[in-house]
Amino acid sequence: MPLNIxxxxxxxxxxxxxxxxxxxxxxxxxxRQIGVVGVVGTVVTxxxxxxxxxxxxxxxxxxxxxxxxxxxxxxxxIVALSxxxxxxxxxxxIKHWKGEFYILILFAILGxxxxxxxxxxxxxxxxxxxxxxxxxxxxxxxxxxxxxIEAGFKYLVTGALASGFLLYGISFLYGYTGYTGFEExxxxxxxxxxxxxxxxxxxxxxxxxxxxxxxxxYIWAPDVYEGSPTxxxxxxxxxxxxxxxxxxxxxxxxxxxxxKEEWIGLVVFLSGATILLGNLAAMPxxxxxRMLAYAGIGSAGYLLIGIAAASILGAEAMMFxxxxxxxxxxxxxxxxxxxxxxxxxxxxxxxxxxxxxxxxLAATLFIGLLSLAGVPxxxxxxxxxxxxxAAVKEGLIGLAVVGVVMAIVSMYYFLLVVKRMYxxxxxxxxxxxxxxxxxxxxxxxxxxxxxLGIYPGPFTDWLMEVAKDFF
Amino acid sequence: xxxxxxxxxxMAVFVAFIATMTLFVSSLVRPSRPYPxxxxxxECGVDPIGEASTGRIRIHYFVIAIxxxxxxxxxxxxxxxxxxxxxxxxxxxxxxxIFIFLLLIGLIYAWVKGALEWES
Amino acid sequence: MLDLxxxxxxxxxKVIGITLILLLxxxxxxxxxxxxxxxxxxxxxxxxxxxxxxxxxxxxxIKLLTKEDNIPIYADKTLFKLAPIISLIPPFxxxxxxxxxxxxxLFGRKTGLYISDMNIGLLYIFAVAGLEVYGVILGGWxxxxxxxxxxxxxxxxxxxxxxxPLGFSVMGVIMLTGSMSLLDIVxxxxxxxxxxxxxxxxxxxxxxxxxxxxxxxFDLAEAEGDLGSGYxxxxxxxxxxxxxxxxxxxxxxxxxxxxxxxxxxWNGPFLPPIVWFILKVGFFVYLFMWFRFTFPRYRYxxxxxxxxxVLLPLSLANILITGIFLA
Numbered sequence: 001m002p003l004n005i006x007x008x009x010x011x012x013x014x015x016x017x018x019x020x021x022x023x024x025x026x027x028x029x030x031x032r033q034i035g036v037v038g039v040v041g042t043v044v045t046x047x048x049x050x051x052x053x054x055x056x057x058x059x060x061x062x063x064x065x066x067x068x069x070x071x072x073x074x075x076x077x078i079v080a081l082s083x084x085x086x087x088x089x090x091x092x093x094i095k096h097w098k099g100e101f102y103i104l105i106l107f108a109i110l111g112x113x114x115x116x117x118x119x120x121x122x123x124x125x126x127x128x129x130x131x132x133x134x135x136x137x138x139x140x141x142x143x144x145x146x147x148x149i150e151a152g153f154k155y156l157v158t159g160a161l162a163s164g165f166l167l168y169g170i171s172f173l174y175g176y177t178g179y180t181g182f183e184e185x186x187x188x189x190x191x192x193x194x195x196x197x198x199x200x201x202x203x204x205x206x207x208x209x210x211x212x213x214x215x216x217x218y219i220w221a222p223d224v225y226e227g228s229p230t231x232x233x234x235x236x237x238x239x240x241x242x243x244x245x246x247x248x249x250x251x252x253x254x255x256x257x258x259x260k261e262e263w264i265g266l267v268v269f270l271s272g273a274t275i276l277l278g279n280l281a282a283m284p285x286x287x288x289x290r291m292l293a294y295a296g297i298g299s300a301g302y303l304l305i306g307i308a309a310a311s312i313l314g315a316e317a318m319m320f321x322x323x324x325x326x327x328x329x330x331x332x333x334x335x336x337x338x339x340x341x342x343x344x345x346x347x348x349x350x351x352x353x354x355x356x357x358x359x360x361l362a363a364t365l366f367i368g369l370l371s372l373a374g375v376p377x378x379x380x381x382x383x384x385x386x387x388x389x390a391a392v393k394e395g396l397i398g399l400a401v402v403g404v405v406m407a408i409v410s411m412y413y414f415l416l417v418v419k420r421m422y423x424x425x426x427x428x429x430x431x432x433x434x435x436x437x438x439x440x441x442x443x444x445x446x447x448x449x450x451x452l453g454i455y456p457g458p459f460t461d462w463l464m465e466v467a468k469d470f471f
Numbered sequence: 472x473x474x475x476x477x478x479x480x481x482m483a484v485f486v487a488f489i490a491t492m493t494l495f496v497s498s499l500v501r502p503s504r505p506y507p508x509x510x511x512x513x514e515c516g517v518d519p520i521g522e523a524s525t526g527r528i529r530i531h532y533f534v535i536a537i538x539x540x541x542x543x544x545x546x547x548x549x550x551x552x553x554x555x556x557x558x559x560x561x562x563x564x565x566x567x568x569i570f571i572f573l574l575l576i577g578l579i580y581a582w583v584k585g586a587l588e589w590e591s
Numbered sequence: 592m593l594d595l596x597x598x599x600x601x602x603x604x605k606v607i608g609i610t611l612i613l614l615l616x617x618x619x620x621x622x623x624x625x626x627x628x629x630x631x632x633x634x635x636x637x638x639x640x641x642x643x644x645x646x647x648x649x650x651x652x653i654k655l656l657t658k659e660d661n662i663p664i665y666a667d668k669t670l671f672k673l674a675p676i677i678s679l680i681p682p683f684x685x686x687x688x689x690x691x692x693x694x695x696x697l698f699g700r701k702t703g704l705y706i707s708d709m710n711i712g713l714l715y716i717f718a719v720a721g722l723e724v725y726g727v728i729l730g731g732w733x734x735x736x737x738x739x740x741x742x743x744x745x746x747x748x749x750x751x752x753x754x755x756p757l758g759f760s761v762m763g764v765i766m767l768t769g770s771m772s773l774l775d776i777v778x779x780x781x782x783x784x785x786x787x788x789x790x791x792x793x794x795x796x797x798x799x800x801x802x803x804x805x806x807x808x809f810d811l812a813e814a815e816g817d818l819g820s821g822y823x824x825x826x827x828x829x830x831x832x833x834x835x836x837x838x839x840x841x842x843x844x845x846x847x848x849x850x851x852x853x854x855x856x857w858n859g860p861f862l863p864p865i866v867w868f869i870l871k872v873g874f875f876v877y878l879f880m881w882f883r884f885t886f887p888r889y890r891y892x893x894x895x896x897x898x899x900x901v902l903l904p905l906s907l908a909n910i911l912i913t914g915i916f917l918a
Contacts, residue, residue, distance in 0.1 A: 022576060026583050474598065478687045478706045479719075481606045486683045489614065490676045490833065497656045497829045504659065512663045512736030513824050522665070523737045532744050535895070539751040542903070546758040549910070550714050553765040556917055564918035571907060578903065587899045589892030 004058035007065045010048040010073065011113055017041025018106050025099035035088040035102045042080045042106075049073055057119065061181055064119035067466040071319065072116040072246050075326055079239045080109040082330040085441065086231040086337045093341075094229065096143060105235060108134035112243040121170045121180040124247060128166075128211070131243060132159050138232040139224055151227025158220040159210060166207025172200025182255045189258045201256060201263050205270075208251070211244025213293075214274040214300040222285075225293035230340060233289055234333035237296050238326045245303055245322060249315060252307055253470040260310055267308045272402050275301030279406040283413045288336060289346050291413060292329075295372055298410060299325055302387055305399055309390040315467035317386035320460060324371060324379030324452050331445040332368035335361050342432050348417055353426020361432060362421045364442045369414040371449050374407045379452030386460070534586050545574055605706050609686050617839040618648040624880050631884040658828035663734055666825065670733035675826065675833035678726020682840040684719045688712040689847055690774050692857045692864045704865070705774070713771040717758055720803070720844065723837065724750045727812070730834070731822035742821025745891060746805065746812030752898040753802040753809075759906035760795035763788070763913040764852050777856030786853040791909040793853045795902050800845035802898065805838060806879055808886040811894055846875035 005012075018041070021034050028034055049070060057064045083105055094101055111131030118124040136159065140152025174180055176197050177188035189197070210217035225233045256263060278298030285291035299321075306318035336346065339361060343350045355362040371380035384407055391400040434442070452459065512519045552567050581587060622637070622645060629636025637644030662671060690705030709715050724747050731743015765771055767788060768779045776785075786793045802809040813821040823834045850856060850871040857864035859871075889897070 019573070019576060022580055026579075475707045475709050477599070478602050478606050479684055481603055482610060482683055482687055482706075483680050485606060485610055486680050487676060489610065490679055493656075494829055497660070501657050501828060502659050505661065507664055510661055510664045512665060512734065513738060513819055514736070515819075519665070519736070522735065523740045524667075524732050524735045528740070528744055532748050535748045535752060538899070539755065542755040543751075543758075546717075546755065549759070549762050550765065550771065553762045553910075554769055554771060556766050556914060557769050561918045564914045567914070568911065571911065575904075575907065578899075582900065587896060589895050 002058075003060065004056055007052060007056050007058040008063065009052055010045045011110060013048045014041060014045040014106065014110050014113070017044070018103055018110065021099070021103050021106070025103070028099070031098035031102070032088050032091050034099045035084050035091070038084045038102045038106050039081060042077050042084065042109075046074065046077045049077070059123075061183070062120045062123045063114070063117050065117055066469045068249075068319070068469045069117040071463070071466055072242065073113050075242060075323065076109050076112045076116065076239060079112075079235065079242070079326060079330070080106065082334065082441075082445075083109075083231050083235045083239070086234060086334060089337055089341065089438075090229060090231050094141065097141075101138070101141060104134045104138050105231070107131075108138070108235060108239065112239055112246075115243045116246050118247070118250070119182045121174065121182075121185075124251075125163075125167060125170065128243075128247070129163065131240065132163070132211075135232070135236060135240060138235070139228040141229050141232065145227070147223075147227035148229065149227075151224040154220045155224045158217055162207045162210030162217050164207075165203050165210075169200045169203030169205075169207055172196050172203065176200060182250070186255045186258060189256065197259065198262055201259070202266065204251065205248075205263060205266060208244060208248050209270065211240055212248065212300045212304070213241060213244075213297050214304060215270055215277060218274065218277070218297050218300075221297055222281075222290045222293040225296070226287055226290045226346070230289065230333060230337045230346075233292075234329060234337075237292065237333070238329040241296065241300065242322050242326060245307075245318060248307055249318065249470055253310065253315060257310070257471065264308060264310060267304055268396065268399060271301050271304035271308050272399055273301075274298070274304060275402055275406050277301075279410045279413075282410070285413070286348055287346050288348050288351070288417065291348065291417075292332065292372075295410065295414075296329075298406065299372065301406075302384065302403060305387050305391050305396065305403060308396055308399065309394040311390060311394055312464070312467045312471060313386070313393060314390040315470050316460065316463045317383065317390045319463045319467060320386055320452075320456070321383035323459065323463075324383045324449065327445055327449045327452070328368045328371040328378075328380060330368075331364050331442070331449060332372070334442060334445065335365040335368065338434070338438065339432070348420060351417060352420045352424045353429070354421040356426055356429055356431075358432040358434065360434060360439060360442055364446055365421065366418055367446050367449050369417060371453070373410045373414045375411070377450070377453040379449050379456070382453055382456045382460075531589065538581060538586070541574070541577065545571075601702055602706065606687075609706065610683060613683060613686065613840055613843070614836070616843065617836055618652070620839055620843075620876070621648045621651065623877075624883075627877070627880045628884050631881070652832075655828055655832045660828045660830065661825070663736060663825050665735040667733040667735065670729050671825075672830070674726050674730035674733055675830040675837075676726075677729060678723055678837050679833045681719050681722040681726075682837055682844060684722075685716050685844050688715050688773065689844075689851070690777070690856075691868060708772055708774050711771050712773045713761060713765065713776075716848070717754070720841075721750075721754060723841065726834075726837070727822050730826070734822070734825040736825050738819040738824045739822050742812050742819075742824065746822055749802060749805070749809065749811060749894060749898075752895060753799040753902070756795050756898065756902035756906045757799040757803060759903070759910060760792045760799065761852060762906075762910045763792040766910075766913050766917050773851050773856075777851055777858065780855040781858050784853065784855040784858075789853060789909070789913070791905060792913075793849070795906045795909065796849060796852070798897075799902055800849065801879065801882065802894070804842040804845050804879070806842060807883040808889050809894060810888060811891050842879055843872070843876065846872045846879065849875050 017037065021037050021041070024034055024037060025031070053065065054067050054070050055065060084102060087101055087105060091098060108131045111127045111129075111134065114123065114127035115131065118127055136152060136156045139155045140149055142148035173185060177185045179185050179188060206216065209215065210220075213221040224236065228236065252263065252267070275298055278294050278296070278301055282291050282294030282298065285294060303318055303321055306314040306321065308314075309317075339351070339354065340346055351365075354365070367378060371378040374380040374384040384403070388400045388403055391397075391403070512523070514520070548570070549567070552563065556563060625647070626636040626644070637647040640646040640650045662668060687706045688709050690703065690708065692704035694703045727750065728743050728747045731739045731741075731746070734740070764776060764785050767785060768776045770776065805812050813823070823831055826834060850868065854871050857868040859867035
């Protein structure tokens with residue numbers, strides 16, 4: 001198998017920009033300029049990604065490039081752009097090591113991009129750790145804030161435990177099949193079954209649930225979401241979770257597809273339990289980041305339905321769900337970052353009367369949250385619709401029923417925020433000023449979310465083609 | 472091939488044997504009159520305060536250890552590269568140059584950020 | 592079968608021989624060091640025991656053998672007892688891969704003046720020499736005394752910091768020879784010594800080697816003045832002697848490696864090879880003693896910055912420059 005280094009040009013471009021940022025960090029005084037360099041790097045990487053061949057395998061089969069990987073890499077770059085923008089807005093609240101904040105964000109994104117095209121257990125683990133280690137540091141970034149330290153520490157400890165599970169599971173799969181490459185493992189699994197195979201599968205899936213923030217490794221999510229700097233929270237919510245699902249899809253559909261009946265029961269259980277837990281626990285939350293953490297756990301449950309369906313429709317639904325989810329999360333967190341600069345608080349009660357102070361900010365949060373809840377005509381509705389359709393088609397009626405009921409429950413806690421923003425009279429009424437760039441960004445995100453809801457046809461058709469790569 | 476490494480085992484066993492024998496002979500001739508006051512850890516003559524080995528040590532030692540691991544791995548990469556450098560020629564040199572260059576940036580980074588300063 | 596048996600037999604003989612030589616060498620060396628010290632400082636040095644104090648090391652040995660073996664009450668007893676032996680073994684193991692000369696004929700059988708000619712000789716030496724750190728850090732920690740702990744940590748940080756430039760500085764030699772076997776390296780120097788091509792490499796190796804051997808000016812670990820002699824503060828009797836023995840053997844190792852890597856090993860005109868070898872090694876051992884009584888001790892932060900900010904960039908530059916000429 002050839003080296004095919006040209007398939008990795010986007011990643012190499014991003015890496016060179018990261019190194020450039022490290023060097024610039026020595027000279028530049030206003031660290032926001034490093035963030036700007038990062039934005040430029042992300043855009044250049046995106047251009048390289050458009051030009052690069054969309055099919056092939058590189059580095060002796062360690063890495064694969066297919067339309068699905070390219071799709072997810074684009075998603076990660078969109079995440080990178082918005083997180084860098086959030087970080088630039090957030091800059092004044094960071095006290096130490098300002099330059100590294102941007103660099104570490106891009107390192108995490110680089111790990112995610114490699115994860116999207118990992119085709120070997122070694123690549124998978126290394127890129128997973130590249131992402132995870134960057135995120136551990138980022139979560140602890142506000143080192144004067146005990147909540148941030150607590151967040152980073154919880155993230156690290158659970159993360160290390162989950163990595164241990166994953167690695168242990170991988171070692172069983174390797175011992176059982178004798179290969180680390182996905183293709184060889186998939187081939188070898190067709191041959192026969194054994195007790196250790198089930199154990200290995202079980203451990204791998206449990207290890208992955210950390211990244212998905214679903215049961216059983218969900219417990220870190222609320223504290224980490226609350227304590228981390230908000231851009232990092234958004235990165236964990238949008239990027240890390242998506243990366244986890246890329247791995248889960250690649251691993252469970254492509255590699256472990258032949259032994260589907262061994263893991264489907266476990267995934268169905270995890271999915272149902274996660275949906276119930278996420279949505280019920282979100283209701284009493286007082287902090288918006290914490291509430292979004294539980295909402296994110298709920299979303300992980302919905303996405304797991306797609307995995308449990310284990311069909312092309314399921315994969316397509318998951319990719320569309322992730323697309324809408326990322327835009328909803330970006331929109332909501334942009335609004336939260338901008339608002340917290342003014343109010344200095346993330347409590348839900350602080351959002352009282354936001355619509356009087358800044359209609360655009362309120363509208364962005366409104367659209368983002370309702371898209372997460374799955375209200376028509378927003379993108380989230382179509383995504384949930386596809387997920388349930390995939391579940392029903394594969395005979396998972398019970399799971400679909402739980403999902404629909406909990407989607408209605410989720411309306412309740414999202415509407416609590418909406419009620420505060422629109423219906424309660426505020427005490428402070430001074431308007432929040434937004435500059436032109438911020439306004440344009442918020443409009444852009446909102447338009448995409450609405451567009452995905454009212455005109456999803458081209459996206460779903462294309463994703464249907466892409467999803468075939470997984471099987 | 473494996474025979475090349477047999478002497479390592481022989482020597483380790485032999486040295487350990489000699490050391491134990493010396494200690495044994497010494498135990499026959501040396502006095503042994505321990506009492507608590509005498510066996511207190513040395514602290515300039517005053518009674519020792521607290522435990523020493525609880526791990527409250529400067530974070531700097533950990534930084535040095537982390538830097539060591541990075542560069543030690545680099546050394547391991549360099550050894551086989553150095554052996555075959557004449558055969559792989561300029562291409563191999565440039566590859567290793569990039570690798571060293573990246574690590575050098577890491578070193579400069581640690582340097583500029585003050586990880587190598589002992590006085591803070 | 593018989594051949595294999597004979598090989599192993601010779602192997603055991605050689606191992607025992609070299610071990611005994613190494614164990615006994617510190618006896619003349621300590622005498623020599625004290626004499627050198629005395630004459631550099633315009634004193635006579637030891638004079639009482641034997642002719643010009645020649646039997647002084649023997650007296651010291653007997654004294655150490657009959658000293659009480661104190662174990663501090665708060666110490667981790669097992670590790671405390673084990674640490675000196677752990678630190679004693681690696682320096683001996685290094686000499687498995689060190690050659691002292693070419694093949695000679697002994698009792699009608701051709702045999703080499705080396706125990707084992709490993710093809711990864713140099714890598715093995717660095718790997719094994721690195722293990723010495725464990726004895727130091729365990730000894731310092733297990734004592735559960737503040738001076739010992741600090742000394743152990745300092746020593747550990749020093750050893751690992753200087754191991755990197757030490758490893759980098761020999762890279763030039765390996766590149767020139769294209770082999771990690773010390774026999775090949777010496778053979779390649781039969782015309783011109785490596786020190787001519789590798790002056791920077793030699794300099795870095797010398798400085799880092801002194802630091803690895805914990806000799807003045809880099810003997811921060813024991814620093815009698817401020818640390819109460821470092822990680823072996825709590826040790827007495829034979830266990831203390833083991834730590835001292837380790838240091839002497841490491842110094843010898845560094846001298847031998849300098850001669851093998853940079854000064855042509857046993858190559859030389861007129862005299863038999865082994866004499867050349869002993870002369871060269873003796874010169875460097877003397878150099879170390881000379882340094883000890885000439886230079887003052889560095890501060891700890893200076894020590895660290897020399898290692899990381901001077902020697903490391905220097906040795907990296909040496910690798911890159913040597914590479915340009917060879918590639």
